[in-house]
Amino acid sequence: MTVSTSATRPAPARPSLRRPDKFRPLFLDLAHSEWIKLWTVRSTYWTLLVTALGVVAAGAALSGAYAKHYQGLSAAAKAAFDPAAYSLSGFFIGQLAIGTLGVVIITSEYTTGSIRTTLAAAPQRGMVLAAKATVFSVIAAVIGIVSSFCAFFLGQTLLANKGLETHIGAPGALRSVIGTGLYLAVVGLLALGLGALIRRTAGAIAVFVGLLLVVPVFFQALPAASQSAITKFLPSDAGQALIGRTKFAPSSSLLSPWVGFAVFCAYTAVVLIVAFIALSRRDS
């Protein structure tokens, strides 16, 4: 704007402040800004802690209980047991915490009004959303994967008491462990998309919980024959196919792990794209 300052008055002297080189990617600055925003509020630390604790502690508790009560189980139940996926069952708790964080990092901007500060500083709204989504999903994936490794090894140690354990080199085990982290990251993104779309914390969390937790239960009311044909395509069951057979994906025939995960990512992409369009068009 130096061009527009009055010709009769000197332009402000600004010896120390220079606009960055025009080739410096704006996205990196926006992502760094979102990184600072995340780590300068307490709720981030709490929700990430609960995510990690949920995955590790809840998973370990289930593994321990399973080993303890193993004798009483039917042969069929024993045959269907997947020790890798079972030790990762804590994802069910973890997803609530990471989803809450995903919702709150965007809805808190609306509830506090700081979205206007954000968008006045960066009118490239789509890039703001992309920067937020990138930074958050990387953090969620790292926390998710580290937690799921901890849960896996802790769980296998507990299952080893009864000789039920598997090891990380067993077929599908590593996929389950990393898959849990990836699932949590995409759950976070889905929540972020819902938050950006709905803009109210309570509403977005309600939709998020409804979609991942209530909808699958609802479809259990269907006759068993037609059930899994539908439920395996639900976001929850599709995404959890990457983790493996747990108590939480009721489909009797899950999609194959990566196909299921791809379906889950597609749902998330649709929500994010709609959120992107809404953010670009709506008044803030």
Added chain:
Amino acid sequence: MIEARGLTKKYGATVAVRDLTFDVMPGRVTGFLGPNGAGKTTTMRLTLGLDSPSAGRVRVGGRPYRGMRRPLFDVGAMLESAAIHPGRSARGHLLALAQSNGIPHRRVDDVLGLTGLDSVARVRVGVFSLGMTQRLGIAAAMLGDPAVLLLDEPVNGLDPEGVAWIRQLLRSLAAEGRTVFVSSHLMTEMAQTADHLIVIGRGQLIADTSTEEFVRQGSAGYIQVRSPDDRFAQLLRQHGATVTVGDDGTLAVTGMIIATVGELAAHHGIVLHELVAKRASLEEAFMELTKNAIDYQPRVADPEKRA
């Protein structure tokens, strides 16, 4: 500079801003004046690209805001004081904001110093007083050392010392050749700070004039008369004066000099309890000007319309 052309914004059936056209020039403080609900904040939001106009356009430095890259170097804005996350420290807020535009982090300490917030830099904004929040808003606006500043009601909630500080700051920023656009609903405050005034009411432009001119026009005097004699108003009118009778029976007389009023009373043997030349205060002038342009006039009766 800021240029608004035919700027219109509707929210559903409500027209918040209607066909606003004005320029905000550099090198002076321009006051943006109007009663609450007149459309000042809406205009600010349209200028910053936060809301999209229903018609017309507004440009900052010749460009639409939505097309600007790293805009904090060009435009600093202080929005309503609530546009900050209360859980973040002042420093955290400014750091994130600076980083989003690639402004070096040392600049954060500069603006914290400039606004006197150094000692509370690490305190959560949620516990800030209104005055401190306002200072933080100013600090944020100054981050990019911009040539254009938009401040929405910056003196709200400030103590007299803070008001004086802002006034001084705005003047010196304008003296450096910057464009300074400040909204307020307080006429007297603006009269002391602004060089130029843009006045709106009910979303429409009412005046776009120098403060000096506005004050001159607005201060047209009248004569205040109180008399127990009801006939006096009629008598004054018969002699060519314009008389308005107030609720308490006081008369506001224009179109006649004070000496004539007194002589007229004496000649007809009318008792006067008060005879005084009044100059309308700026606040009164402003209210007079925007009287027909206030959306929410307090109304006593008329329950049907209110329902």
